[in-house]
Amino acid sequence: FGQSVIKLSPALTVLDYFTPYNNAYQTGKDLDLGSGGVLLVPDQAGPYPNELIIAGKPLLIYLMDRNHLSHIGNGSDNIIQEVPGQLGGPGTQSDNASFTTPAYWNQNVYFIGNNDSLKMFSLSPSTGLLSTTPVSKDTFIYAFPGGQAVVSSNGLSNAIVWGYDYTTGTLHAYDATNVSHVLYVSPALGKGIKYPVPTVINGHVYVGGNKAIFGFGLNGQQPSCTPPPSPGVNVCAPVAGQAYSSPVPVTAAGTDPTGTVNHMELWIDNVKVNNYPGNMINTTVPLAVGTHSATAIEVGPNGGFIKSNPVAFTVH
Numbered sequence: 001f002g003q004s005v006i007k008l009s010p011a012l013t014v015l016d017y018f019t020p021y022n023n024a025y026q027t028g029k030d031l032d033l034g035s036g037g038v039l040l041v042p043d044q045a046g047p048y049p050n051e052l053i054i055a056g057k058p059l060l061i062y063l064m065d066r067n068h069l070s071h072i073g074n075g076s077d078n079i080i081q082e083v084p085g086q087l088g089g090p091g092t093q094s095d096n097a098s099f100t101t102p103a104y105w106n107q108n109v110y111f112i113g114n115n116d117s118l119k120m121f122s123l124s125p126s127t128g129l130l131s132t133t134p135v136s137k138d139t140f141i142y143a144f145p146g147g148q149a150v151v152s153s154n155g156l157s158n159a160i161v162w163g164y165d166y167t168t169g170t171l172h173a174y175d176a177t178n179v180s181h182v183l184y185v186s187p188a189l190g191k192g193i194k195y196p197v198p199t200v201i202n203g204h205v206y207v208g209g210n211k212a213i214f215g216f217g218l219n220g221q222q223p224s225c226t227p228p229p230s231p232g233v234n235v236c237a238p239v240a241g242q243a244y245s246s247p248v249p250v251t252a253a254g255t256d257p258t259g260t261v262n263h264m265e266l267w268i269d270n271v272k273v274n275n276y277p278g279n280m281i282n283t284t285v286p287l288a289v290g291t292h293s294a295t296a297i298e299v300g301p302n303g304g305f306i307k308s309n310p311v312a313f314t315v316h
Contacts, residue, residue: 003033005054005062007069018069020058021077029095031057037101039109040066041123048080048128053109055098060084061111061121063130081129083121087113092144099145100195105159105176108135112147112163118172120161120179136178140185143167145194151176152200162198164207167191171198171207171216187278189214214277227253227279233296233308243314247284254279254298254306265297265305287315 003023007016020026020033036056043049052066064070064079087097096114103110109121109130119134142165153159159176160183169189175181192209199206205216225236236251238244254261261279265272268285269292276283281296293310 003027005033005038005052005064005069007066016067016069017071018062018064018077018079019072020062021073021075023072026058031096033058033062035096036098039102039104041104041109044107044123044125044128046125046128051080051123051128053102053130055087055102055111055113057093057096057098059088059095059097061086061130063128083130083132086119086121086133087111087116089113089115089141091115091141100148103149103151103161105151105153105161106156108176110149110151110161110176110179112142112149114146115141115144116146117141118147118149118161118163118174118179120176136180138172138174138179138182140165140172140182148195148197150198150200152205162200162205164192164196164198166194166196166209169209171205171214186214186216189277212275217282225251225253225280225282227255229255231255231257231306233298233306235294235296235308235311238294238311238313240311240313243316246288246315247286248292248313248315250281250283250285250294250296252281252296252308254296256298256300256304256306258300258302260301262299262301265299267295267297269293270295289315 004017004019009015033056036054039053041051048065050066053063055061061083063081070078098113107123109123112118118138120136122131122135147163150162161174161176163172169192171186173184196208207214225234228234233254237249254264264276264281266281291314293312295310296308297305299305
């Protein structure tokens with residue numbers, strides 16, 4: 001079962017399995033199917049109500065009936081469908097298609113293959129078959145080993161596909177009905193770790209980076225703040241002498257002499273709260289009742305920094 005999709009009982013006995021008919025060839029070429037994860041498709045109408053999809057290093061997308069995994073075929077795979085040659089691109093390990101798990105939303109299946117762009121395929125509920133080519137795709141290439149697509153939605157509306165490219169440290173958001181429509185690309189956060197999975201909860205997106213976790217929220221949740229025209233830091237909130245309820249809104253923007261801000265730092269009561277990529281801070285901070293001070297620091301590309309004046313405020 002080293003080159004297989006396996007169905008296990010609660011007691012971990014093998015109930016069913018699929019092994020590619022040419023598994024010996026694949027093993028000899030280091031084309032392990034298990035480099036990709038299994039997507040269990042939500043139950044649907046049609047001839048195949050219970051499907052699963054997997055794409056690993058072999059240059060194939062495998063779609064099968066999870067009630068009848070078909071074991072090993074003789075000269076071919078006796079499964080619902082195989083889609084060849086649609087994932088992967090030139091670059092590191094170019095003969096490997098996928099290292100991640102497909103994502104699903106509303107009869108659409110999303111892949112970010114190795115050295116490849118985000119691609120969206122349609123899954124027909126009437127035939128149970130996947131489109132043999134993408135119905136939409138992005139132009140940005142996720143370098144080796146590709147990326148993990150994640151979907152957030154409010155049921156069947158407002159769906160967004162998220163992808164994170166660890167080589168550039170950028171979070172990408174796409175319209176889930178047409179992934180050629182790019183909604184957002186984050187600032188570059190620096191090279192991170194392989195296989196990060198964007199996690200979406202309570203209106204925020206979290207991504208693991210290199211010794212850091214990055215959190216993203218909707219623009220406009222707090223008042224915007226304009227960077228100063230000359231090198232320095234503007235702190236727009238909190239306002240000196242004002243009283244706030246916790247959590248306290250904090251917005252600040254910096255300008256560096258070089259024209260580029262590496263990141264911003266927020267300090268509350270002389271204790272560092274966090275780093276923020278780019279030249280903006282737009283966040284909220286939970287604070288106890290009492291008097292506090294906030295300081296924003298912009299850090300330039302060469303490590304030089306400029307501090308704001310401390311802003312004194314109270315929390316009631």
